[in-house]
Amino acid sequence: MPATLIPGFQAADATGEDGVPIRVATGGSGPPVLLLHGHPQTHATWREVAPLLAERHTVVAADLRGYGDSGKPAGGPGHARYAKRTMARDQVRVMRELGHERFAVVGHDRGGRVAHRMALDHPGAVDRLAVLDIAPTAAMYDRTDREFATRYFWWFFLIQPAPLPEAMIAGATEPFLRAHLRAQSGTAGVPREDLVQEYLRCYRDPAMVHAVCEDYRAAAGIDLEHDRADTAAGRLLERPLLALWGAHGTVGRLYDTAATWREVANGPVQGEALPCGHLLQEERPEEVADRLAAFLAG
Template sequence: MLPVCQIPGFQLRDVMAGEVRIRTALGGKGPPLLLLHGHPQTHLTWGKIAPALAERFTVVAADLRGYGDSAKPEGGAGHVGYSKRTMARDQVEVMRALGFERFAVVGHDRGGRVAHRMALDHPQAVERLALFDIAPTVTMYARTNQEFATRYFWWFFLIQPEPLPERMIGADPEFFLRQHIEGQIKIPGSTSEAVFAEYLRCYRDPATRHAICEDYRAAATIDLEHDAADAGTRITAPLLALWGGRGTVGKLYDVLETWREKATDVRGEALDCGHSPQEERPEETLRLLLDFLG
């Protein structure tokens, strides 16, 4: 399926990660750079900065499994099909299929959690790691209080057993999606209507909504088990953390300190925005990212 809205200068290509088809947008020339979106976005979340990145890098903007126009396999027993381990392996296989054994990776929101796991499971592949507006999953669950549960209610709604959240969202996907995005973005209009329409096109698919729930169910179960098993392992790749100073992560956590508990080389700062720096503060995000990537 071809989206109506595309990133200028990028070509869409489906790449097989094992038996799972992953939709990618490819552009540019130079060292490889993988961009991973979050929920409820697709690879189009990078549209404001990807063309400039493509002037220096071979940019691969991928839809995570279950999202966008990528395949949507079942989660299986224990939601293993949407564990961050499985989702990270998808993207490593995509990059290998494109000829890249080692690359930089930038992840926002859910994509950041996939990138975190990738850096642990595939340290030989991850050259540099940038994470946008997240603290570690295990940290956020461990420190849950009423304020966090209120601000991030979907962390607890989407994990409910099938089909409760799927059917409730399915009653009015556009309302849920718009409320979700507008609640997190603090600079109105940062998500254009054309891009929102693409997010909605994908969100209207019941298989997408089910996959999203499986992603969150995995985060609350099998991902925590994997994190506990790796509690003593630290990320060795240089890590850049950027977050929105007006958002939940910036208000509730010392973001750099949470990542210094997980990685050996951490830097970063807050931007004057909400949850999506790449959409809300693209020029500043691009400057900081290029400085980090070198």
């Protein structure tokens, strides 16, 4: 049986879009909630939050395609295999396979972008949506300035044509990953070293590094096309949305985060900053679980 670092959870493989295997860890009972991680994490990032939510919910923590122990297909024309639309279809298929036709979704970082697209494309499946430490992708690109580009340089490094970023990361995988995690965290000792080692295990796979680059290339291309089409059609989020962000992170410092989500939402939007950096679920797990539990019960 596959392993997971989340206490009390069981890991297995489910089937995403086009047969891509998606690693999931499940636990608890009650109304279903899907947890989606960001870059460079895996589902293990929810290690402390997931068991708390599992006291009242059936919790599914999944590895996004390309990440962790999920399948890592080549990006394909236009990087479409890593479009957030495709990655969202993965997770909807997985939840249906697990018997959940309708569920809440919580996404951090890249997972929040997948969750945003999922709520737009699959409103019948998504009951409510929580996003951790992101503003909408299109808004962040549209409002890019020197400070943002300096703080989030990987948004512009990883999108360079293959194989340049892949080759550069391969030459310094551990220093790159550790520097990235240090930049994300606003709390000493976070991530814990055992989590760093888990992320490093996965990041040493060249297929994952390519997938990460394809994820970001899609975000700077086909994902923006999908976002522009939504704007032109007047499509907005209709489900209740909770936005949490780190007061000391880039998103919290550079954006009025709740206001940017209200720009793309027709449903109710709640927003709150927590005293941490980008890795809310690892820096402030109890507070995150508390806020999520109250929102999910709403």
